[in-house]
Amino acid sequence: MTVGTWLALAGVAVLALIVAAEVRSRAKASAAGRRFLRYPAAVPGIFVLAFVVAVAVAAPLVAPLDPYAIPHVEGVANLPPSLHRLLGTDPSGRDVYSRLVYGARISLGIGAIAMVLAVTLGAAVGVVAGYFRHRVDAVLMRLVDLGLAMPRMFLLLMIVALWGQISLANLVLLIGFTGWFATSRVVRAEVLSLREREFIAAARALGTRPARVVWRHVLPNAAAPIIVSAALGIGHVMLLEASLSFVGIGVPSPQPSWGNMIADGAPVLATAPWTSTFPGLAIAVVVMALNAVGDALRDALDPRKESA
């Protein structure tokens, strides 16, 4: 760790504090915002997320060493944490802290992209099924039943077994395409109740085309469950990615992801526990922040379903 990386880390922390403070002061201005703030873990959650996103973006500044380079020197593997190597080194002699920083890009990136894919698909299917009902609804919902019937982990294991090692891009697609079922159910339920409301009937009576009714009137009012399932969805995807990477079928090895870092350290757990423990801790903290913000958003956007 050099002075520069410490400064960069401090800068990132300050930035995250500013973001959290800004969110807090803006939220105070509205009723929904105040409901958001009533959730005690909401603002700390925002801070954690802002911090990790900033770290991922500023990775080259925050990480002191190359996360990929395997040093061809004896005696640098499995070093314990020290001031020079903040979180120690892994069995290949790579700096765990630097890999953790770069791993944030992969783990958060996969979470975000796969979630956007899943939520978009889920929202689209939910809106179409709920708005057009009848046969369209029946067909789509049977598809959702099927998707929910097979445990996702086993579905993914099966696909990997059938097609072999999948690339990072395909992994993201796969996680996204197998993750929209629950969202579509929630959105459909919301749309089913929305379409009976007067303002939708009014829009239709004016002769507005269905696509426009959906886009301008139904979707904005169904935003709450979509946003909440997005926030909770990222955490879920991150855990799934970690699981797949841990057994060696997720993110391929030289790339640092928090899941495959845990796998790297597992064989030397007894002598060098830092390689496995820190990435796991990072996942737990980030997923907890996502869950906290997701729960707070649910309270804020949908007071009817307030958690007890």
Place this chain on the structure above:
Amino acid sequence: MLAWLVRRLAASIATVLAVVTLTFFLIHLAHGTPCGPSDGPPVPPEVCAGLRRQFGLDQPLIVQYGRYLRALLHGEFGVSFAQHRPVSAAFRDAMPNTLVLAGAALLVDFAVGLALGVYQAARARRFGDIALGNAALFLNSMPTFWLGLVLMLVFGLWLHWLPVGGMNDPARCPRVDTLDCLADLLRHLVLPALTLGLVGAAGTARYQRAATLDVIGQDYVRTARAKGLRERRVWLHHILRNALLPFITLVGLAFPFLLTGAVLVEWVFAWPGMGWLSVNAVLSRDYPMVTAAALVASVMVALGNLLADVLYVVADPRIGVRGEASSVG
């Protein structure tokens, strides 16, 4: 009630059938031709044709599908590439191990989850409730397998209290035939069951807290207190009796969670169950084994959901009427 049950059962069977169909098409998509692009040397076309005939791949798709269904109905899942024996034989060895682990985990899940949930409800919005709630949230946010590694590190590698892997000591107890060996099995069971059970307990506690709070707010609880009953009696006879009832529906819903969670916990602790078998099969690209495991898992999930629905009606007769009414619409 009976009509509802029949309809519900039919829905479960339809779901399982749909999963089987999906699996069939996925296999067909990936391996419909025995001589697709491969890493090995090119296969002569006449050998390909022979292979296609031998595996019945020259038949129409619908015939292949029919055969596949018939084999499944006879419990034939094909032959494992890696183990050179029928998949069903491997399952017969692994399934009891998974059930032992899942059963023990369920015990931890409910014992810890229900106790904490009720405790949290009794202390709602006070320090104990908030602290436990956050602890549960944290537990729910960590990768299950990582919790397993941490427990293994602390209790197995540092304190040396418990064994870190496998389900028995192969030198001393190759099979469970003495009391001593049963104790050995239980010692091996503690860490994986705790890992899986604690993560489940975090969810169960959350559910039980909400259920208990719901009952505490009911009029009959206020009535019980108003007529001067002791707090102890109010809790035992009026609150807990009603608040603990819904949890039996969780038994069914815990099934999918335990199954999916068990995959990685079994992997971490080298517990030779269905999950460990599946991951090993994936790593050796033994797809007959993996697809069969996925099918079995889906059937278990369907059974779990069915069980949850039935228990729901059994637990609360009021729901039976509502359930029937809603299933008509």
